[in-house]
Each structure stands twice: as C-alpha cells, then as structure tokens.
Amino acid sequence: MQLLVTGGAGYIGSVVAHQLVAAGHEVEILDDLSTGFPENLPARAAFHQLPVHRVADVLTPASGFDGVLHFAAKIEVAESVANPEKYWWNNIEGSLALLRAIRAAGTPRLIFSSTGSMYTGDGSTPFDENAEVRPANPYAATKATVDMMIAGECGASELGAASLRYFNASGAVVTHDARLGERHDPESHLIPILLQAAAGQRDSFTLYGTDHPTPDGTCIRDYVHVADLAAAHLLALEAIRPGEYDVYNLGNGSGYSNRQVLDTVREVTGRDFPVHYGPRRPGDPAVCVAASGKAGTRLGWKPQRPDLADIVSDAWHFHRSVYGD
Numbered sequence: 001m002q003l004l005v006t007g008g009a010g011y012i013g014s015v016v017a018h019q020l021v022a023a024g025h026e027v028e029i030l031d032d033l034s035t036g037f038p039e040n041l042p043a044r045a046a047f048h049q050l051p052v053h054r055v056a057d058v059l060t061p062a063s064g065f066d067g068v069l070h071f072a073a074k075i076e077v078a079e080s081v082a083n084p085e086k087y088w089w090n091n092i093e094g095s096l097a098l099l100r101a102i103r104a105a106g107t108p109r110l111i112f113s114s115t116g117s118m119y120t121g122d123g124s125t126p127f128d129e130n131a132e133v134r135p136a137n138p139y140a141a142t143k144a145t146v147d148m149m150i151a152g153e154c155g156a157s158e159l160g161a162a163s164l165r166y167f168n169a170s171g172a173v174v175t176h177d178a179r180l181g182e183r184h185d186p187e188s189h190l191i192p193i194l195l196q197a198a199a200g201q202r203d204s205f206t207l208y209g210t211d212h213p214t215p216d217g218t219c220i221r222d223y224v225h226v227a228d229l230a231a232a233h234l235l236a237l238e239a240i241r242p243g244e245y246d247v248y249n250l251g252n253g254s255g256y257s258n259r260q261v262l263d264t265v266r267e268v269t270g271r272d273f274p275v276h277y278g279p280r281r282p283g284d285p286a287v288c289v290a291a292s293g294k295a296g297t298r299l300g301w302k303p304q305r306p307d308l309a310d311i312v313s314d315a316w317h318f319h320r321s322v323y324g325d
C-alpha cells in the first residue's frame with residue numbers, strides 16, 4: 001500500500017513507519033519536527049516537514065494514498081492542563097484538517113493513535129472498549145473528541161477507520177539503522193525518568209503515592225512494548241472495511257506497580273539512586289489495565305514482549321545508545 005504517516009518522526013509513529021517500510025509498503029511521512037527527530041525517519045520513506053494542518057498539501061486527490069496512519073499530536077497531560085487551547089488547536093483542529101483532506105482525496109483507510117487514558121473507573125477490572133469514557137484532562141479529551149469525529153466521518157462516507165487506544169507505551173527499538181525510543185523535553189514518563197536517575201542525569205527519583213489500595217501501595221499500570229503496539233497498526237490496516245469504524249484497546253492485560261518498575265530498573269541497570277516519596281498526584285487512579293481481548297480475536301494481535309524486564313532492558317539500551325552512560 002501507499003501510506004501517509006503523520007507524526008512519523010515521533011516515538012510510536014517512527015516505530016510504525018519502520019515496520020511499514022520493512023513490510024514492503026510505500027511510506028511518506030509528514031511531521032513538523034516540533035517534538036520528533038529527523039534521525040527517526042526510515043531512509044526509504046519520503047519526508048514532508050509540515051504541520052498536520054497543511055496535510056492537504058500532500059494528501060491530494062492525485063496522490064493515490066491507500067491509507068493514513070495519524071500520530072501527529074501533542075501528548076503531555078500537564079501541558080494540556082496549563083494550555084488547553086494548544087491541544088484544541090493541534091489535536092482537534094489538526095485532525096479536522098486531516099479528515100477534510102481524506103474526504104477530498106477519497107482515501108479509504110485511517111488508523112488513529114488514541115489513548116486508554118480516556119476511560120474512567122476504579123480499575124477493579126481491566127478496561128475494555130465498552131468502559132465509560134470520561135476524560136480527566138484536556139489531552140485525553142482531545143483524543144476522545146477525535147475518536148468521535150472519525151466515527152462520524154465513517155458513518156457519512158466510505159472511509160474505514162480504527163482507533164487504537166494505547167495504555168502505557170514503553171520500551172524501544174534499536175537496530176543497525178535506527179534508535180527509536182522515548183525522548184520528551186521535559187521527560188514526563190516513568191521508565192525514562194527512572195533511567196535518567198540510573199544514568200546520573202537526575203539527582204534522585206520521587207515516587208508519588210504510596211498509600212493506594214494496591215498490594216504495595218503504589219499505582220499499577222499496563223506497560224506495552226512499542227514494537228508490539230506498532231505490529232497492531234499493521235494488523236488493523238488489513239482489517240479495515242469501507243464505511244466501518246472500530247476501536248481496539250492495546251495493552252498487555254496485566255499491570256506492574258510503580259515500585260515494581262523502580263525495582264526492575266535498578267535490577268536491569270545494576271545501578272542504585274536516591275528515592276524520595278511524595279503524596280498521591282491528583283487524579284491518579286490506583287489501577288489502570290487494558291482488556292485487549294478484542295484486538296486478539298479480531299486482529300490476531302498478541303504482545304510478543306510482555307515482560308517488564310525486557311521492556312526496561314530495551315529502553316535502557318536505547319538510553320545508553322543516545323545519551324551514553
């Protein structure tokens with residue numbers, strides 16, 4: 001297929017782009033490089049340095065694309081709370097520009113990078129696709145809004161689409177021609193923050209919330225390897241049908257506590273570092289784990305790297321390859 005990947009220089013988008021190229025697809029990438037990295041781009045993919053709002057410059061009626069994989073978005077929860085308008089503009093207005101271009105070009109397939117953080121509940125059971133959607137922050141609200149926009153477009157046209165709701169994307173892919181891992185500025189995700197502490201790039205690590213109703217008192221999250229997430233996109237691309245919209249949760253289906261992640265980072269890296277303890281962060285659910293049975297049944301998807309030690313080891317390999325020891 002001839003495919004356009006928006007946000008293909010970012011973390012998940014770049015891993016997907018590399019897998020698409022390896023599978024023999026003809027790939028073009030659109031990214032403004034505001035948070036992505038040019039070195040993440042596959043050598044055999046054409047590149048357009050443009051914001052997603054200008055996607056119609058690339059996705060034209062004459063372009064012949066068979067599908068779009070849409071990753072271009074702002075993703076920082078705290079920033080979205082401080083500056084929600086930035087998120088309405090980038091995530092919602094940018095996606096609206098994409099849907100307009102898709103309709104004008106007659107592009108038949110769309111895969112959207114969504115999030116499991118839009119669900120609400122006590123976490124006593126894993127979240128499936130029928131769980132209540134009640135976003136707790138502007139970032140999650142933009143993803144839920146775009147999900148609804150895409151569903152509406154599928155109902156009004158022959159577009160076939162799927163929203164893939166990730167839980168905690170993690171790990172990295174390091175090969176002879178690519179080093180693809182998490183890089184945020186400032187860093188806000190647990191595993192890379194812990195790796196920074198292990199590498200001496202932080203003086204210490206603060207563990208927030210030790211009194212949750214969990215076995216060790218810390219939050220439990222579902223960590224899924226980025227390479228497994230990427231594989232789900234290729235499977236979903238083949239499963240799409242004209243005029244149909246579907247949603248798939250993507251996670252390992254089991255969770256690890258923040259304390260388990262901390263201990264695993266120490267074990268994998270062989271390094272210790274000071275740890276401080278802080279209060280719960282407002283809005284942090286005690287448990288958030290995915291029920292991904294639908295993706296398994298409908299797509300044939302099964303995580304190949306579910307072990308936390310493997311996920312952390314791959315992330316550590318990436319961290320050292322980019323930043324050194």
